[in-house]
Amino acid sequence: xxxxxxxxxxxxxxxxxxxxxxxxxxxxxxxxxxxxxxxxxxxxxxxxxxxxxxxxxxxxxxxxxxxxxxxxxxxxxxxxxxxxxxxxxxxxxxxxxxxxxxxxxxxxxxxxxxxxxxxxxxxxxxxxxxxxxxxxxxxxxxxxxxxxxxxxxxxxxxxxxxxxxxxxxxxxxxxxxxxxxxxxxxxxxxxxxxxxxxxxxxxxxxxxxxxxxxxxxxx
Amino acid sequence: xxxxxxxxxxxxxxxxxxxxxxxxxxxxxxxxxxxxxxxxxxxxxxxxxxxxxxxxxxxxxxxxxxxxxxxxxxxxxxxxxxxxxxxxxxxxxxxxxxxxxxxxxxxxxxxxxxxxxxxxxxxxxxxxxxxxxxxxxxxxxxxxxxxxxxxxxxxxxxxxxxxxxxxxxxxxxxxxxxxxxxxxxxxxxxxxxxxxxxxxxxxxxxxxxxxx
Numbered sequence: 001x002x003x004x005x006x007x008x009x010x011x012x013x014x015x016x017x018x019x020x021x022x023x024x025x026x027x028x029x030x031x032x033x034x035x036x037x038x039x040x041x042x043x044x045x046x047x048x049x050x051x052x053x054x055x056x057x058x059x060x061x062x063x064x065x066x067x068x069x070x071x072x073x074x075x076x077x078x079x080x081x082x083x084x085x086x087x088x089x090x091x092x093x094x095x096x097x098x099x100x101x102x103x104x105x106x107x108x109x110x111x112x113x114x115x116x117x118x119x120x121x122x123x124x125x126x127x128x129x130x131x132x133x134x135x136x137x138x139x140x141x142x143x144x145x146x147x148x149x150x151x152x153x154x155x156x157x158x159x160x161x162x163x164x165x166x167x168x169x170x171x172x173x174x175x176x177x178x179x180x181x182x183x184x185x186x187x188x189x190x191x192x193x194x195x196x197x198x199x200x201x202x203x204x205x206x207x208x209x210x211x212x213x214x215x216x217x218x219x
Numbered sequence: 220x221x222x223x224x225x226x227x228x229x230x231x232x233x234x235x236x237x238x239x240x241x242x243x244x245x246x247x248x249x250x251x252x253x254x255x256x257x258x259x260x261x262x263x264x265x266x267x268x269x270x271x272x273x274x275x276x277x278x279x280x281x282x283x284x285x286x287x288x289x290x291x292x293x294x295x296x297x298x299x300x301x302x303x304x305x306x307x308x309x310x311x312x313x314x315x316x317x318x319x320x321x322x323x324x325x326x327x328x329x330x331x332x333x334x335x336x337x338x339x340x341x342x343x344x345x346x347x348x349x350x351x352x353x354x355x356x357x358x359x360x361x362x363x364x365x366x367x368x369x370x371x372x373x374x375x376x377x378x379x380x381x382x383x384x385x386x387x388x389x390x391x392x393x394x395x396x397x398x399x400x401x402x403x404x405x406x407x408x409x410x411x412x413x414x415x416x417x418x419x420x421x422x423x424x425x426x427x428x429x430x431x
Contacts, residue, residue: 004313015301076295083261085287085316219264
């Protein structure tokens with residue numbers, strides 16, 4: 001059943017490619033505006049790079065969160081998912097996995113390319129990639145709680161941002177911190193380990209909270 | 220059972236049981252709580268008071284075991300516009316735990332009159348055809364209790380008699396069905412009961428305890 005959810009969401013995303021691409025282009029454009037606006041001061045660009053790329057990734061991932069459950073809620077598929085003979089936890093995990101694959105993985109893959117604009121070295125680009133690889137599933141997991149809570153509300157998009165962005169702060173600090181450490185020639189291990197710990201915690205608790213929020217939204 | 224929506228009481232003191240081979244038709248004027256009643260029976264909504272029991276155990280405690288025994292087709296029929304009828308059927312079957320093979324799905328779609336339109340994305344289908352493709356879920360489905368909410372809406376005569384024959388087959392195989400509809404149902408098998416919900420008292424404020 002888990003497989004069906006993931007396959008279905010990937011198929012739907014493929015048929016609605018424009019939505020996926022718009023998230024990716026948003027990320028690319030936001031991250032590219034900074035080098036253009038600041039000018040070719042390598043030292044300054046290098047020092048702001050971790051924060052800028054990470055913040056752009058946070059904002060881009062906000063864009064796709066609103067769609068996570070909305071379509072399924074409108075056509076009644078979400079009701080059917082609540083009635084499947086499997087725990088809702090697994091349904092949510094499947095949806096989060098699909099959302100991550102569709103909306104976050106492209107950002108993670110293209111981030112090193114954006115890092116080049118900021119004059120980052122190859123070691124740092126690798127750390128940027130790894131930190132996003134660990135951090136981005138956390139964004140999807142925590143984001144799913146906000147998406148479920150704001151389901152069916154008008155103006156839900158802004159509300160999701162207000163609810164979820166504060167929860168993203170630890171991810172931002174340690175994700176950008178890892179890249180920053182690498183730029184300054186310090187080991188990024190501690191930051192990455194902490195990100196990993198966040199990932200495990202959110203993997204356990206976020207789908208559970210999302211399930212509860214979905215049940216309330218569909219009452 | 221008693222059901223409140225906001226501070227409006229839709230119904231109270233509703234009580235019934237359904238046994239194998241029985242069809243329960245829920246009727247009543249618009250806004251009297253038919254959909255709410257069906258959603259309560261599914262376990263999607265919690266009733267204000269009262270219990271729903273499946274084979275003697277409360278559905279809350281049965282959780283997924285109960286979900287395996289029911290199939291629900293609601294107002295919103297859960298047909299994805301981007302997917303074609305075949306994909307819609309196979310995916311919703313896969314989600315509800317009764318997987319269709321490719322051929323089974325094609326046969327089911329042929330039965331509901333969608334032969335030749337299997338590969339058409341649902342957004343190109345008419346409303347009636349979309350509803351037909353949702354009905355295909357009932358075929359090859361192992362659920363004992365069918366909960367159907369206004370499935371006859373925007374269906375033509377042929378499709379209505381198809382629904383009736385599907386329900387009759389299901390009942391004669393020992394299944395149960397709870398159907399909310401205003402139309403007369405002509406069922407050739409099983410026993411037939413009707414539950415009529417009274418219109419809620421207008422302006423009735425349940426929290427003040429007005430009589431219903």
